[in-house]
Amino acid sequence: MYLDYIRNFSIIAHIDHGKSTLADRFLERTHTVSARELKDQVLDSMDLERERGITIKSHAIRMLYDAQDKHQYVFNLIDTPGHVDFSYEVSRSLAACEGVLLVVDAAQGVEAQTLSNLYLALENDLQIIPVINKIDLPSAQTESVKHQLVELIGCHEDEIFLTSAKAGTGIDEIMEAIIKYIPPPQGDPNAKLQVLIFDSVFDTYRGAISFIRIFNGTLRKGEPIYFFNTKKEFEADEIGILKLKKEPVQELRAGEVGYLISGAKDVSDTKVGDTVTHARKGAEKPLPGYVDVKPMVFSGIFPINSEDFEDLRDALEKLTLNDSALSYVPETSQALGFGFRCGFLGLLHMEIVQERLEREYDLSIINTVPNVIYHVYLTTGEMVKIDNPTQLPPPGQIERIEEPYITAQVLSPPEYIGGIMKLSQEKRADFKSTTYLDPSRVDMQFDFPLAEVIFDFYDKLKSSTRGYASLDYEFNEYRPSQLVKLDILINGEPLDALSTIVHQDKAYEMGQKLCRHLKEVIPRQMFEVAIQAAIGNKIISRQTVKPLRKNVTAKCYGGDITRKRKLLEKQKEGKKRMKQVGKIDIPQEAFLAVLSMEKED
Amino acid sequence: MPFNRSHYCGLYIHIPFCEHKCEYCDFFSVTDNHHRQTFVSLLLQEMELTLQSTHIDGLFDTIYLGGGTPSLLTEHEVDILLQFILKHFRMDTNTEITMEINPGSLTDKKLASFRRLGVNRLNVGVQSFVNNELKVLGRIHDADKAFRSVEAVRNRSFDNIGLDLIYGVPGQTQESWQYSLSEAIRLQPEHISAYNLTIENGTPFYDRMLKGEIKPSGQRMETLFFKQTVDTLKQASYKPYEISNYARAPKFYSRHNQKYWYHIPYLGFGPSAHSFWNEKRWANKSSMSDYVFDIENGQRPLAFTESIDDETKEFEYIFLGLRTYDGINLQKFEETFGRAFKSKYGDLVDSLLLNQLADMDQSFFRLTQKGMMISDEITPKFL
Numbered sequence: 001m002y003l004d005y006i007r008n009f010s011i012i013a014h015i016d017h018g019k020s021t022l023a024d025r026f027l028e029r030t031h032t033v034s035a036r037e038l039k040d041q042v043l044d045s046m047d048l049e050r051e052r053g054i055t056i057k058s059h060a061i062r063m064l065y066d067a068q069d070k071h072q073y074v075f076n077l078i079d080t081p082g083h084v085d086f087s088y089e090v091s092r093s094l095a096a097c098e099g100v101l102l103v104v105d106a107a108q109g110v111e112a113q114t115l116s117n118l119y120l121a122l123e124n125d126l127q128i129i130p131v132i133n134k135i136d137l138p139s140a141q142t143e144s145v146k147h148q149l150v151e152l153i154g155c156h157e158d159e160i161f162l163t164s165a166k167a168g169t170g171i172d173e174i175m176e177a178i179i180k181y182i183p184p185p186q187g188d189p190n191a192k193l194q195v196l197i198f199d200s201v202f203d204t205y206r207g208a209i210s211f212i213r214i215f216n217g218t219l220r221k222g223e224p225i226y227f228f229n230t231k232k233e234f235e236a237d238e239i240g241i242l243k244l245k246k247e248p249v250q251e252l253r254a255g256e257v258g259y260l261i262s263g264a265k266d267v268s269d270t271k272v273g274d275t276v277t278h279a280r281k282g283a284e285k286p287l288p289g290y291v292d293v294k295p296m297v298f299s300g301i302f303p304i305n306s307e308d309f310e311d312l313r314d315a316l317e318k319l320t321l322n323d324s325a326l327s328y329v330p331e332t333s334q335a336l337g338f339g340f341r342c343g344f345l346g347l348l349h350m351e352i353v354q355e356r357l358e359r360e361y362d363l364s365i366i367n368t369v370p371n372v373i374y375h376v377y378l379t380t381g382e383m384v385k386i387d388n389p390t391q392l393p394p395p396g397q398i399e400r401i402e403e404p405y406i407t408a409q410v411l412s413p414p415e416y417i418g419g420i421m422k423l424s425q426e427k428r429a430d431f432k433s434t435t436y437l438d439p440s441r442v443d444m445q446f447d448f449p450l451a452e453v454i455f456d457f458y459d460k461l462k463s464s465t466r467g468y469a470s471l472d473y474e475f476n477e478y479r480p481s482q483l484v485k486l487d488i489l490i491n492g493e494p495l496d497a498l499s500t501i502v503h504q505d506k507a508y509e510m511g512q513k514l515c516r517h518l519k520e521v522i523p524r525q526m527f528e529v530a531i532q533a534a535i536g537n538k539i540i541s542r543q544t545v546k547p548l549r550k551n552v553t554a555k556c557y558g559g560d561i562t563r564k565r566k567l568l569e570k571q572k573e574g575k576k577r578m579k580q581v582g583k584i585d586i587p588q589e590a591f592l593a594v595l596s597m598e599k600e601d
Numbered sequence: 602m603p604f605n606r607s608h609y610c611g612l613y614i615h616i617p618f619c620e621h622k623c624e625y626c627d628f629f630s631v632t633d634n635h636h637r638q639t640f641v642s643l644l645l646q647e648m649e650l651t652l653q654s655t656h657i658d659g660l661f662d663t664i665y666l667g668g669g670t671p672s673l674l675t676e677h678e679v680d681i682l683l684q685f686i687l688k689h690f691r692m693d694t695n696t697e698i699t700m701e702i703n704p705g706s707l708t709d710k711k712l713a714s715f716r717r718l719g720v721n722r723l724n725v726g727v728q729s730f731v732n733n734e735l736k737v738l739g740r741i742h743d744a745d746k747a748f749r750s751v752e753a754v755r756n757r758s759f760d761n762i763g764l765d766l767i768y769g770v771p772g773q774t775q776e777s778w779q780y781s782l783s784e785a786i787r788l789q790p791e792h793i794s795a796y797n798l799t800i801e802n803g804t805p806f807y808d809r810m811l812k813g814e815i816k817p818s819g820q821r822m823e824t825l826f827f828k829q830t831v832d833t834l835k836q837a838s839y840k841p842y843e844i845s846n847y848a849r850a851p852k853f854y855s856r857h858n859q860k861y862w863y864h865i866p867y868l869g870f871g872p873s874a875h876s877f878w879n880e881k882r883w884a885n886k887s888s889m890s891d892y893v894f895d896i897e898n899g900q901r902p903l904a905f906t907e908s909i910d911d912e913t914k915e916f917e918y919i920f921l922g923l924r925t926y927d928g929i930n931l932q933k934f935e936e937t938f939g940r941a942f943k944s945k946y947g948d949l950v951d952s953l954l955l956n957q958l959a960d961m962d963q964s965f966f967r968l969t970q971k972g973m974m975i976s977d978e979i980t981p982k983f984l
């Protein structure tokens with residue numbers, strides 16, 4: 001039976017623990033890619049991903065492995081994104097596998113990210129093959145990491161594979177283990193069609209391209225197909241397998257992994273986690289596990305030059321073709337004019353969108369301070385969801401405000417417990433529990449207001465633990481909090497884009513910091529600039545940017561008016577990177593003051 | 602001509618030779634005398650080339666000999682030059698002929714001959730009456746020589762003398778600046794230019810600043826110097842009429858320099874000289890060898906030409922006008938640009954008025970002293 005010779009698996013690893021290098025070795029050994037063709041980290045295709053050393057979008061690749069038992073096996077390696085913002089996509093990629101390689105760096109040990117992905121793998125009932133990588137590093141603590149793994153997954157020490165993916169040692173053993181330990185896929189090629197979409201990307205020429213795993217039935221080229229969750233019908237225009245390039249085939253059978261091009265224009269039609277079946281005589285039920293992912297973090301994106309508004313709209317539209325988790329609706333700010341309120345999975349997702357807008361679409365944008373969705377219960381009994389501080393109703397109409405809490409897991413060496421506890425208190429966390437995974441690693445659980453975590457919590461955690469702690473979190477529930485709206489006024493006028501919702505106990509300190517910080521970033525101008533922080537009508541802090549005293553060219557050189565004019569034009573050009581609010585030129589960084597200010601302390 | 606201002610054209614002649622290049626100077630000048638002997642004849646050839654290629658029919662009423670050090674020219678050379686100009690350009694009978702002179706290289710005899718040849722206004726590059734400052738600036742004269750040369754000029758019956766001073770010199774104090782101002786006032790020149798030192802990229806000063814050898818005096822001091830200058834000179838009955846220019850009476854305003862500020866056509870000859878003519882600006886190359894090469898090959902030595910479109914012209918009109926104490930003539934603005942100044946720039950005008958950065962009456966919109974001091978911040982807002 002063909003199914004016996006297929007293995008679908010994924011690699012779970014923390015950033016830099018060697019996932020990509022290990023994948024590269026597999027590609028080499030199976031002659032999928034020659035060493036010469038092999039660029040570093042073939043699987044990461046977006047520039048941004050490579051720069052940040054993370055995989056944002058998952059992809060898959062098919063290899064043919066000639067095993068020691070003289071059979072040829074099809075290996076489908078399904079890559080997973082490596083950041084907490086994208087954990088749903090990870091879960092869908094894992095759902096397409098029967099097993100995973102759990103790769104841990106011999107010097108770093110188990111990290112929170114690895115752990116949470118491991119739990120996802122266990123939830124999906126996957127076979128786990130533990131691998132310790134980088135065993136040749138001088139700082140390797142292979143024995144201790146072995147203990148961690150034994151604790152964690154209950155394996156025996158001798159079941160752990162040791163490798164140096166970089167040097168290429170231990171690779172063959174792992175490939176044989178994949179055959180031996182990871183079960184072949186189940187499924188019936190003659191049953192009704194059930195296809196899982198574990199990823200979707202947008203291609204300018206082809207529209208949405210879905211990466212799929214067939215669980216049951218057989219999908220043939222040209223067949224009419226139906227998408228369960230979006231309830232759309234398309235045709236399987238092209239199906240194929242994923243080598244380094246896409247290779248069309250006539251059919252994909254149960255157990256196989258490949259791609260599907262269906263004429264769906266954008267990825268909102270081909271959502272990750274959705275099930276595809278035949279349009280006629282299709283399966284009655286979709287595969288389990290579909291979740292419509294919702295943005296957790298919101299921020300305004302405004303063009304610096306108002307005439308770029310339409311370009312920004314086009315750019316966002318194009319980005320959503322490829323990124324169904326990104327949402328945007330038009331927003332008007334008194335200070336910043338026309339822009340969009342955008343929703344993101346998390347901060348990293350936000351930064352990626354921001355960078356892509358600037359790099360790929362050459363837009364100058366202002367990103368306002370991110371915030372979460374608040375549930376505001378009015379005195380009328382009604383509940384409104386607020387994703388923009390400026391929309392918060394006046395205090396008199398509010399009965400209570402609830403904010404989202406997450407459950408966070410922090411893994412760290414025990415010497416940093418004190419620092420982590422202190423930081424967590426600052427961030428209004430409720431401490432839940434501490435568990436020692438082994439003497440060198442402690443697992444701490446907290447409930448955090450999400451709003452506190454999206455402000456630089458991760459950076460602070462890293463710096464207070466010298467980079468040793470790792471963080472993972474998931475949404476928990478909404479809880480009531482004493483929250484107030486903090487406004488910033490520039491020369492008496494509220495700068496709506498700088499309003500934030502903060503906890504009452506932190507408002508005063510926050511207002512002061514914010515004013516101080518704005519004073520640093522707003523340059524001197526023609527007139528005095530007063531910066532005030534206010535809660536309601538009450539001014540809680542004030543700073544002044546003194547007016548510019550002198551900026552004048554002494555001489556127009558011997559009739560050389562051209563040069564003088566060009567200098568002034570250049571000056572104007574420089575100002576363009578600032579946003580004019582009223583008569584005040586406010587630099588871009590001011591609008592993210594809340595974020596950068598926190599980083600400063 | 603109440604403000605010594607006319608709509609007639611101006612002529613600028615750049616004489617690039619210097620005995621020594623000053624540390625702060627950003628004008629084009631050379632210290633080698635390689636083309637010294639043939640220079641005036643090159644100038645004449647350049648004028649001929651221009652007259653052949655451009656229709657020049659305007660009446661001129663200023664000639665400005667700048668540099669460099671135009672006083673290095675011989676009597677004979679000045680004679681030839683002025684004769685040529687008189688013959689080939691339509692000159693007004695009452696033409697202002699200014700020559701910049703350097704106190705370090707001047708003889709009584711030369712002065713007398715220049716006067717005889719028709720030079721009727723002198724601009725003396727004194728810069729400071731404090732020896733230390735003159736040394737820092739790299740001037741070849743000392744304070745005493747500067748003082749005596751102005752007296753000498755006066756004795757040679759020049760009745761229209763301008764004096765150049767610089768403030769913001771590294772090491773300068775309010776006291777030392779006050780001293781220079783009072784010495785200048787004691788000499789009673791008709792005109793005083795007091796420039797804030799600008800440390801320009803490409804000058805020795807700039808390199809020394811980068812190395813940390815000299816320090817710019819900074820915004821705070823420069824503001825004090827500026828106020829001190831206005832106050833002191835006003836007290837001594839000098840009238841400020843442009844950011845850096847003062848005169849004992851409106852009739853002593855520099856007629857030539859006003860052409861730059863009021864969009865009146867002018868032609869410049871000599872390397873690096875600039876022209877404004879028929880809604881075009883052009884400049885000559887700032888290289889002696891390029892200049893010589895082009896002229897010897899029968900070509901005008903142009904570095905660039907640009908057409909000034911209406912929008913650019915309007916912006917120029919505003920930023921130049923706002924350098925003057927008169928400010929922008931509202932009626933003239935409307936006539937020239939077809940729209941009332943106030944209606945076009947209403948918001949900006951209002952906020953400038955509100956913050957006492959500008960003044961406005963029926964006829965003029967002008968910057969206040971406070972506004973003038975930050976005019977480079979204000980004027981780009983009119984773009």
